[in-house]
Amino acid sequence: MCGRNSLFTEQDDLEDRFGAEVVADGSYRPRHNIAPGDDLHIITNEASDEIARYHWSLIPFWANEPEGGMINARSENAGEKRVFERAWNSRPCLVLSSGLYEWRSTNGGSKQPFQIHREDDPAFAMAGLWDVWEGEDETISCVTILTTEPNDLMNSIHDRMPVVLPQDAESDWLAADPDTRKELCQPYPKGDLDAYEISTRVNNPGNDDPQVIEPLDHEQSGLGEFSS
């Protein structure tokens, strides 16, 4: 699945990469630790030239209270679920990322976090769904990230992964009909994703700084002390 994200690409590079501009109230700043409940930067099908901020946790438009919400949706059946029906049918979006985080469970119960990104790409896009919840005196623009089976790289880490779109499928994802979009929800089909181990510093969402993405150094961690 995908429960933590980052977006630290320089704004100019990000805008060039997606051919879109951060909207006036997008208040873009590099982020290294974006948790559910924070804002994600996305491009919607209704404004494919804009990068906007949406609350990460989809609240169905018909909900009475803006509580709970969905941080992920299974792409295999999202179109058949009531909570996602409207968003699936008409509200696809691109969720921008410089790198996502996944945790690998180990036998001892501890978890090893990984940073996953696309080689030679300043940012990539995950498939998402957006909607707008309107209350009496509150409006929440919100988003969820679609998940699927892991590809070969991710399989060693986790049993789910977000739908990562090949770059040439990004515009199709926004423009296609629901049946065609479902076909795009595949385990990432190319070999250019890379994963590396990072410190458990990422576990605490308060640690939102470049240190989070530094590769884990086994020598410094002491594991290499005995081999020399």
Added chain:
DNA sequence: CCAGACGTTGTT
């Protein structure tokens, strides 16, 4: 008909 749910993930 009305009432009540509507979801994912991981873990036990």
Added chain:
DNA sequence: GTCTGG
């Protein structure tokens, strides 16, 4: 154990 907050 389970929910809320980040």
Added chain:
DNA sequence: CCAGACGTTGTT
């Protein structure tokens, strides 16, 4: 996703 809280009463 993980981290951290999880409660009441009365008093300041």
Added chain:
DNA sequence: GTCTGG
């Protein structure tokens, strides 16, 4: 809003 369960 829309489906399922009673």
